[in-house]
Amino acid sequence: MAREPVNVSEFQQLAREVLPKMYYDFYAGGAEDEFSLKENVEAFRRITLRPRVLVDVSRIDMSTTVLGYNISSPIMIAPTAMHKLAHPEGEVATAKAAAACNTIMVLSFMSTCTVEEVASSCNAVRFLQLYVYKRRDVTAALVLRAEKNGYKAFVLTVDVPRLGRREADIRNKMVSPQLKNFEGLISTELESDKGSSVELFANSMFDASLQWEDIAWLKSITKLPILLKGILTGEDALKAVEVGVAGIVVSNHGARQLDYSPSTISVLEEVVHATKGKVPVLFDGGVRRGTDVFKALALGAKAVLVGRPVIFGLAAKGERGARQVIQMLKNELELTMALSGCPALKDITRTHVTTEKERL
Ligand code: FNR
Secondary structure, eight states, rough: OOOOOHHHHHHHHHHHSSSSSSHHHHHHHHHHHTOOOOHHHHHHHOOOOOOSSSOOOSSSSOOEEETTTEEEEEEEOOOOOOOGGTTHHHHHHHHHHHHHTTTTTEOOOTTTSHHHHHHHOOOEEEEEEEEESSSSHHHHHHHHHHTTOOOOEEEEEOSSSSSSHHHHHHHHHHHOOOOGGTTTOOOGGOSSSSOOOOHHHHHHHHHTTTOGHHHHHHHHHHHSEEEEEEEEESHHHHHHHHHSSSSEEEEOGGGGGSTTTOOOHHHHHHHHHTTTTTTTTEEEEESSSSSHHHHHTTTSSEEEOOOOHHHHHHHHHHHHHHHHHHHHHHHHHHHHHHHHHHHHHHGOGGGEEEEEEEOO
């Protein structure tokens, strides 16, 4: 009988067993020394909880809204590339899991299913993650297709002027992006014996000259809300508010870009303070437990996004696995809320956590 994992870590183990090493390493790995990769997870462990007792927790309400869309819990699906390397149904299966869990999926720009395929396969609320290509017409065309297909917002990822150095991919000669949204643009030149084709692809296509002023260009071609993903400082959060984005995602790209960038949970509060409540602050990086979700909310996040855990679920058991992972995190969050005396998300406050700094 197939093993039934009881937590995200066991799903990761199962994914490792079923995936070819090249793909597992692609999903699990981070940049260079993988310092930030470990820190994203470890930093959560250094935050402890301050539970309150004798509160009526006979009913727990995890529901919330993001950009006005109702979701059943503050756990969303982060944009991650190339789900077909994890499972033949790819992003369509992930989107179905999002719909079943009544949450929002952010589809990656580097998707192996088209925006149309994902849209027609389920009724989950979908956002589309964007990169700005040197050829802006290509990005603009995808924006239009996403609008036509009912995507509700764009998440512009701003931490990839160039691809981070992911040494496992270089070692494994990671190949074959299979990026279905841009068929015709993917050239065979990318088949290289020099290293990772993902790196060659990103570095040849992405516009490394993109600046704050260019957000106006994106705003000029769409009426949909734009979130910026990859903000790690109060300074940049302020600028994001100034240029008029609808939200911020605190993220270090799952530690796949700049190694020795801070763990995301350690900078969340700085970003939240800088925004002064003007835009919602979402969070990702290292969320593996319901307690992690609780901690991020206590430090000011409106919701969290999970990346690798969903891919591990997808790799292990397809749509059902992705669903189980989200459900697991939801169950854990619900229990954490009950045991901390927080019947609703609004009851989770800064006083419910102690950071390492505060203990010293
Ligand atoms: C990513 N991430 C990412 N982000 C993005 O904006 N566009 C993308 O195409 C991808 N692709 C991608 C692939 C893989 C395999 C991973 C692991 C991550 C980053 C992602 O959105 C998110 O920031 C992190 O995954 C969050 O960290 P955890 O949950 O994986 O720890």
